[in-house]
Amino acid sequence: MSQKSKQRRLIDTDIHERATYSELLPYLDNPWRRYIEDNHWMQEKHMPYTQPTVAGVDRADAVTPDGGAAGSDLGFMQQQLLDENGHEYGILTGALDPSPSSMHGWYEMATALASAYNDWQIENWLEKDDRLYGSVHIAAQDPQQAVREIERVGSHPKMVQILLPIDKTSWGNPYYHPIYEAAERHNLSIGMHHNEPPTHFGDWPRYFIEWHTMVPTSHMIEVSNMVFNGVFEKFPNLHLIMIEGGFTHVPHLMKKMDQQYKELRHEVPWVNRMPSDIVRDHIRFTTQPVEEMSEKEFMQYVDQMGSENMICFSTDYPHWDYDSPLQALPKLDKTLEEKIFSENARASYPKLPQMQGSVTT
Numbered sequence: 564m565s566q567k568s569k570q571r572r573l574i575d576t577d578i579h580e581r582a583t584y585s586e587l588l589p590y591l592d593n594p595w596r597r598y599i600e601d602n603h604w605m606q607e608k609h610m611p612y613t614q615p616t617v618a619g620v621d622r623a624d625a626v627t628p629d630g631g632a633a634g635s636d637l638g639f640m641q642q643q644l645l646d647e648n649g650h651e652y653g654i655l656t657g658a659l660d661p662s663p664s665s666m667h668g669w670y671e672m673a674t675a676l677a678s679a680y681n682d683w684q685i686e687n688w689l690e691k692d693d694r695l696y697g698s699v700h701i702a703a704q705d706p707q708q709a710v711r712e713i714e715r716v717g718s719h720p721k722m723v724q725i726l727l728p729i730d731k732t733s734w735g736n737p738y739y740h741p742i743y744e745a746a747e748r749h750n751l752s753i754g755m756h757h758n759e760p761p762t763h764f765g766d767w768p769r770y771f772i773e774w775h776t777m778v779p780t781s782h783m784i785e786v787s788n789m790v791f792n793g794v795f796e797k798f799p800n801l802h803l804i805m806i807e808g809g810f811t812h813v814p815h816l817m818k819k820m821d822q823q824y825k826e827l828r829h830e831v832p833w834v835n836r837m838p839s840d841i842v843r844d845h846i847r848f849t850t851q852p853v854e855e856m857s858e859k860e861f862m863q864y865v866d867q868m869g870s871e872n873m874i875c876f877s878t879d880y881p882h883w884d885y886d887s888p889l890q891a892l893p894k895l896d897k898t899l900e901e902k903i904f905s906e907n908a909r910a911s912y913p914k915l916p917q918m919q920g921s922v923t924t
Contacts, residue, residue: 572905573888574652574915576849577756577806577877578644578695581634581658582683590679595672606666625881633881634658637688644880645694648888651905652915654723655688655697656756656806662728664703665758673702674712681716689721696915698726698754703734706741713742717749723912724804725751728758729781735792743798750913752802757781782808783816786846790820793833795845802911803846810848810874814867817842843870847911849877850903851886858893871899875908 584599591599598604625633625643634640645653659680663673677700689697699722701709716722725746727734734755746753757778768774782805795801820838828834834841865871878886888904895903909915 571649571888572651572901572918573648573876574654574905574908575644575648575650575878575880575888576654576804576875576908577656577851577879578640578653579634579658579879579881580637580640580655580684580688581632582680583632583635586687587676587679587683590682591675595675595679598672620883621881622883622885625885637691640880641692644878645692648878650694652694652696652908654754654908654912655684655695656726656754657684657698657700659700662726662730662758663700664726664732665728665730666702666704670702670705670708674705674708677702678712678715681712681722685716685719685721689719696721696723696912698722698724699751700726701742703727703732703739703742706739710741710745713745713749713751717745717751720914722749723752723914724754726754726756729755729785729808730758733788733792734785735788735790735794737792740794740797743794743801747798747800752804752912754804754806755782755785756806757808779808779812782848783812786816786842787820789846790838790841791831791834793831795841796833796835801845802913804875804911805846805848806877807849807851807879809852809854810850810868811854811864813842813848813873814864817868839869843868843873847873847875847907849875850891851877851879852884853886853891856893858895861893861895865899871902872907872910874903875911876904 584605588596588600621633627633627636627639629636644650657680659676663677663680666673680700681697684697684700688695697719699713699717701712703709713725717725725742743753745751768777786803786805789795789803817839820842824831824834824838865874876888876892878888892900892903906918909918
């Protein structure tokens, strides 16, 4: 571990652990287990593009020593990520792709997969490293079953958020509000991570570079949808973390939402505050994939947001565009650095242990 790592508290808000279907089999009952074991069932995968590296969407050096998929071995992740960077805590966001919440049918199978994944995650990751905290995976297409799963595992002390995919679903729709009610009941945040397709409008992009460039637009759509559907008025204690979309789009979004609210507030009378204030109070944005910028440029974004509390650091390990906590951000004021690398996340995940003691110097 580098000396610089020892001097910084680090809460990583996006780490992708990976399970294979064969690893989930012990946690599945029949008939779901039989469909995978005997009939070789797999979820449909829609992304047809050439992936960026020889290891697909992952770092080539994150492939495990025995040739296993990146993110599939706890010991190797501990060595390569947690120990190397001096992580205080890391939030697991999974790599079961597509997400159970993105299955277009057969919601019963989606529910079973989500439940199996949660049990696998708890037993094989959360209970084996005190630094790791988890995400409750659900099949949100069926809110009643999703709430049952939240009730089943949401009280686990190492579960800190409910994970929802950013795809074609508008999560602010009141149909999904029982999920947020359950989140408040169990002191869980909501984490949204882009899936596929990445945008709600238009046809599929022709190239991966288009897909990856435009990911923030899908995050913007979800934030707007959550705010204007009154989610945060209805659930005032809810925290939302937008994962792996960066943050440089946020000032524009806040400004645009405020302008539209001034002109069209009669359409959403349940929204009783300026959208930018709602975003500042309830929504956080992870850094990855952060653009290269100077300290001056970085601070311009922070100033335009009107808050130092909205950005949380993430590595996106083990993906190919992993952001190193030692290199990704410019040199910042010590107080702001502490907020971004740890304390904004600690405030956004109420179940994380509170800060104790001082940072080693």
